[in-house]
Amino acid sequence: MTQVTMTVNGKSVSGSVEGRTLLSDFIREGLKLTGTHVGCDTSQCGACVVHVNGQPVKSCTMLAAEAEGADVKTIEGMANADGSLSTIQQAFQDHHGLQCGFCTPGMVMSATALLAENPTPSEAEIRAYLEGNICRCTGYHNIVKAIMAASGQEVAAVAAE
Amino acid sequence: MPKDSGIGASSKRREDVRFLTGTGNYTDDINLNGQAYVHFLRSDVAHGRLNKVDTSVAAEMPGVVRIFTGADFEGVGGLPCGWQVTDKHGNPMQEPAHPVLAQGKVRHVGDPIAAVVAETAAQARNAAEAIELDIEELPAVIDMKEAVKEGATKVHDDLESNLCYDWGFVEENKAAVDEAFEKAAHVTTLELVNQRLVANPMEPRVAVGDYNRATGDSTLYTTSQNPHVIRLLMGAFVLGIPEHKLRVVAPDVGGGFGSKIFHYAEEAFCTFAAKALARPVKWTSSRSEAFISDAHGRDHVTKIELALDADNNFTALRTDTYANMGAYLSTFAPSVPTWLHGTLMAGNYKTPLIYVNVKAVFTNTVAVDAYRGAGRPEATFQLERVIDKAARELGVDPVALRRQNFITEFPYATPVAVEYDTGDYNATMDKLLEMVDRDGFEARAAESAKSGKLRGFGVNTYIEACGIAPSALVGQLGARAGLYESATVRVNATGGLVVMTGSHSHGQGHETAFPQVVADMIGISEDMVEVVHGDTANTPMGMGTYGSRSLAVGGSAIVRATEKIINKAKKIAAHLMEASEGDIELKDGQFTVAGTDKSVAWGDVTLAAYVPHNYPLEEIEPGLEETAFYDPANFTYPAGAYACEVEVDPDTGKVTICSFAAADDFGNVVNPMIVEGQVHGGLAQGIGQALLEGAVYDDNGQLLSASYMDYAMPRADDLPSFQVDHSCATPCTHNPLGVKGCGEAGAIGSPPAVVNAVVDALQRGGHNVTHIDMPLSPGRVWQAMNG
Numbered sequence: 001m002t003q004v005t006m007t008v009n010g011k012s013v014s015g016s017v018e019g020r021t022l023l024s025d026f027i028r029e030g031l032k033l034t035g036t037h038v039g040c041d042t043s044q045c046g047a048c049v050v051h052v053n054g055q056p057v058k059s060c061t062m063l064a065a066e067a068e069g070a071d072v073k074t075i076e077g078m079a080n081a082d083g084s085l086s087t088i089q090q091a092f093q094d095h096h097g098l099q100c101g102f103c104t105p106g107m108v109m110s111a112t113a114l115l116a117e118n119p120t121p122s123e124a125e126i127r128a129y130l131e132g133n134i135c136r137c138t139g140y141h142n143i144v145k146a147i148m149a150a151s152g153q154e155v156a157a158v159a160a161e
Numbered sequence: 162m163p164k165d166s167g168i169g170a171s172s173k174r175r176e177d178v179r180f181l182t183g184t185g186n187y188t189d190d191i192n193l194n195g196q197a198y199v200h201f202l203r204s205d206v207a208h209g210r211l212n213k214v215d216t217s218v219a220a221e222m223p224g225v226v227r228i229f230t231g232a233d234f235e236g237v238g239g240l241p242c243g244w245q246v247t248d249k250h251g252n253p254m255q256e257p258a259h260p261v262l263a264q265g266k267v268r269h270v271g272d273p274i275a276a277v278v279a280e281t282a283a284q285a286r287n288a289a290e291a292i293e294l295d296i297e298e299l300p301a302v303i304d305m306k307e308a309v310k311e312g313a314t315k316v317h318d319d320l321e322s323n324l325c326y327d328w329g330f331v332e333e334n335k336a337a338v339d340e341a342f343e344k345a346a347h348v349t350t351l352e353l354v355n356q357r358l359v360a361n362p363m364e365p366r367v368a369v370g371d372y373n374r375a376t377g378d379s380t381l382y383t384t385s386q387n388p389h390v391i392r393l394l395m396g397a398f399v400l401g402i403p404e405h406k407l408r409v410v411a412p413d414v415g416g417g418f419g420s421k422i423f424h425y426a427e428e429a430f431c432t433f434a435a436k437a438l439a440r441p442v443k444w445t446s447s448r449s450e451a452f453i454s455d456a457h458g459r460d461h462v463t464k465i466e467l468a469l470d471a472d473n474n475f476t477a478l479r480t481d482t483y484a485n486m487g488a489y490l491s492t493f494a495p496s497v498p499t500w501l502h503g504t505l506m507a508g509n510y511k512t513p514l515i516y517v518n519v520k521a522v523f524t525n526t527v528a529v530d531a532y533r534g535a536g537r538p539e540a541t542f543q544l545e546r547v548i549d550k551a552a553r554e555l556g557v558d559p560v561a562l563r564r565q566n567f568i569t570e571f572p573y574a575t576p577v578a579v580e581y582d583t584g585d586y587n588a589t590m591d592k593l594l595e596m597v598d599r600d601g602f603e604a605r606a607a608e609s610a611k612s613g614k615l616r617g618f619g620v621n622t623y624i625e626a627c628g629i630a631p632s633a634l635v636g637q638l639g640a641r642a643g644l645y646e647s648a649t650v651r652v653n654a655t656g657g658l659v660v661m662t663g664s665h666s667h668g669q670g671h672e673t674a675f676p677q678v679v680a681d682m683i684g685i686s687e688d689m690v691e692v693v694h695g696d697t698a699n700t701p702m703g704m705g706t707y708g709s710r711s712l713a714v715g716g717s718a719i720v721r722a723t724e725k726i727i728n729k730a731k732k733i734a735a736h737l738m739e740a741s742e743g744d745i746e747l748k749d750g751q752f753t754v755a756g757t758d759k760s761v762a763w764g765d766v767t768l769a770a771y772v773p774h775n776y777p778l779e780e781i782e783p784g785l786e787e788t789a790f791y792d793p794a795n796f797t798y799p800a801g802a803y804a805c806e807v808e809v810d811p812d813t814g815k816v817t818i819c820s821f822a823a824a825d826d827f828g829n830v831v832n833p834m835i836v837e838g839q840v841h842g843g844l845a846q847g848i849g850q851a852l853l854e855g856a857v858y859d860d861n862g863q864l865l866s867a868s869y870m871d872y873a874m875p876r877a878d879d880l881p882s883f884q885v886d887h888s889c890a891t892p893c894t895h896n897p898l899g900v901k902g903c904g905e906a907g908a909i910g911s912p913p914a915v916v917n918a919v920v921d922a923l924q925r926g927g928h929n930v931t932h933i934d935m936p937l938s939p940g941r942v943w944q945a946m947n948g
Contacts, residue, residue: 033183034183039363039365039415040868042448044868045869075181075182075183085182093178096834099838100364100414100415100667100668101413101415101668102364105180108181126877127880136363139841139875139907140841140877140880141880143877
């Protein structure tokens with residue numbers, strides 16, 4: 001067992017892990033932060049995306065020991081300081097960008113990373129960036145719309161009649 | 162103007178906040194004190210005799226609590242099948258035993274052989290590897306047509322053959338149908354495959370069993386679409402636990418699409434082991450495990466023939482289908498290729514004579530059961546493909562051929578035993594053509610040609626039977642369950658309401674939509690209504706969510722219960738205002754006496770119900786809580802018209818969806834935002850089937866597409882944004898909300914539009930291609946063009 005220490009959502013945390021313990025398992029089981037989800041075992045689905053030192057990372061592709069000293073942010077750390085939803089979270093609600101909610105944490109983490117890199121992405125750029133996040137419910141339509149809206153770009157209202 | 166609350170408003174989903182902040186409560190988020198973990202050792206061969214399962218070494222491994230094998234389940238019931246189909250000779254289907262853990266034989270890759278319970282998941286996995294197996298491998302039966310040949314290896318030694326049933330529908334019509342084909346001016350024939358799919362909700366299945374030694378109560382937390390159904394099946398048929406000693410909880414569930422309807426071995430195991438070990442036992446499926454243990458969908462091989470007269474009227478339809486059941490009968494498997502498929506073969510057309518034959522076949526593959534649409538996508542695909550082929554053979558416009566044969570008068574009794582209550586298929590077709598600018602197609606095709614691409618346009622209609630289902634009818638058809646839904650509406654003293662529903666939300670937004678209905682009926686804020694679901698301990702007996710039934714059946718139960726609440730509240734209000742009950746009106750949360758200025762507020766009445774100081778105690782009881790069970794009089798029949806435009810790259814065979822439009826008739830709509838989201842998701846799954854997805858077995862029964870590396874899930878860049886419309890509404894005539902259901906439409910209606918469009922593109926490009934089997938991968942399309 002190895003002792004690891006890292007910052008998660010602004011708080012210093014530590015725990016003992018096996019060499020094989022994945023960062024996703026450490027977050028879910030060690031830290032009881034169950035917002036990060038595991039939807040596959042081949043690093044395809046992206047439900048487990050977190051930010052490590054500001055970069056989006058599939059936390060199932062990284063060992064917990066590799067995150068020693070890192071600054072990690074999970075979905076639990078994404079709301080505004082007053083507890084209100086962040087711009088991206090709010091856009092997902094406003095534009096119905098989620099249904100069952102299981103892929104949602106990864107989507108929000110990826111979308112946040114995208115807008116940090118590219119503040120006004122085109123629809124094609126959004127779709128390309130989300131290649132590593134699978135959603136089975138929404139058909140991506142409203143996720144794309146939510147990200148467009150969060151970036152301040154015009155989108156048609158949901159269910160306009 | 163769009164409404165801002167109540168029925169018809171796009172109310173934002175209240176459940177979103179917890180999902181967006183990582184505070185949802187999915188089954189894998191549940192960890193109980195003293196919990197042990199189970200790992201299932203699964204067969205890696207498709208068919209074999211289990212000569213030995215030696216657990217002696219594994220049992221001594223670190224952390225192992227106990228190892229269970231099939232022997233531990235002798236005398237325990239098997240997993241039951243909930244639907245019995247009667248074959249065309251009047252005999253019951255062949256129904257094999259389905260043990261919780263394999264006994265004597267393994268019958269598909271993934272069949273569970275042993276279950277290792279250990280202190281940690283990793284220890285359970287490690288120990289499973291140390292179990293010594295002696296499996297005598299037998300020939301695997303994979304191809305359905307081979308499986309039913311004389312002398313084929315049998316999946317189940319104690320059955321007569323691999324034929325589960327040979328179903329004819331309607332058998333009495335067969336001779337008349339055959340005669341119509343002899344007289345036909347034109348017959349179009351098409352052989353096709355509706356390929357095997359894997360539902361793949363993003364949350365893999367999880368089960369946590371718990372046993373309370375003090376009370377003798379068992380609890381199962383599980384990823385289910387219908388916790389009461391699991392309680393009934395597992396309690397009564399597998400473990401022998403009466404319902405009052407068994408609680409099943411399905412908390413936040415990360416998608417289902419049918420695959421979480423069924424009762425699975427892992428649920429029974431965790432419940433059983435928790436009692437045997439007197440400690441909680443948890444199983445979390447990996448995605449790889451999900452591919453070989455979740456029930457699959459579709460997997461039909463069909464020959465369809467359409468007969469037309471000299472004026473291009475459809476005169477008869479005849480189909481011959483092989484439907485894969487897999488190695489065992491999953492909970493509702495037998496109903497899918499029969500009652501959810503044969504009954505829809507009329508589609509939107511007035512074909513007078515129809516005969517459907519379905520042979521359901523056992524093979525050494527994972528069990529096949531309902532997946533989004535369940536039977537109705539298979540019906541729609543073959544019908545809409547053969548009509549397109551007929552239009553091409555006859556040189557007529559595919560839209561005109563459809564319109565000419567549309568059913569236009571309702572109610573309409575089809576020759577396949579159902580009665581459509583309402584619909585307007587020309588209206589949705591008109592709307593669709595308006596949405597897609599068909600007249601501009603040639604210009605767009607010319608533009609595509611400039612970059613060397615072939616452009617095609619595909620169109621189709623669909624109809625489905627939803628709001629499943631009238632209990633008496635499905636009972637006659639072999640269902641071993643009723644298909645009503647329930648609701649309890651509890652009004653609290655201070656006026657807030659709790660709706661306890663037997664429906665289950667796993668993405669559909671019930672927590673938002675159901676309060677819209679109740680709030681609208683009473684005239685109060687939606688925020689005053691809370692929905693409780695997913696726990697047999699605090700909801701009335703319900704049948705759960707599938708078959709686009711939640712609003713049509715569950716919503717109707719909520720309406721009925723709320724009506725009872727309002728009726729009682731009016732009695733109380735009449736007493737408080739010293740007026741006659743018949744004069745009481747309820748509007749905007751205020752009870753008034755007609756023709757006077759007297760009024761009492763909703764909250765005054767609810768308080769009086771629980772503080773009955775001034776109350777008609779001699780007439781009615783205190784309290785304000787009502788339950789209703791709603792059993793529908795008929796199915797509902799959502800229908801619509803879909804169109805797709807594609808570009809095909811002739812050099813690579815790659816198909817790109819340029820646009821997809823859906824004009825649906827869902828009847829009345831409670832939350833348009835949620836409805837559109839349901840359609841988007843269905844379209845993605847249907848387009849996924851058309852272009853990308855397929856569960857592929859090799860001849861030895863190895864599943865080649867058993868991970869996301871191999872099974873092509875639709876990604877964001879595989880799909881366009883969609884155009885959807887639900888303005889052509891013909892409300893359902895037999896439920897109180899006039900709703901029809903929207904959950905499956907997209908998945909049912911979209912595959913033929915895509916394939917029709919690709920065939921159109923290739924034909925326009927001078928390739929005489931009349932059909933390509935799904936998925937239309939670049940390789941298959943290129944092969945069709947150049948083969």
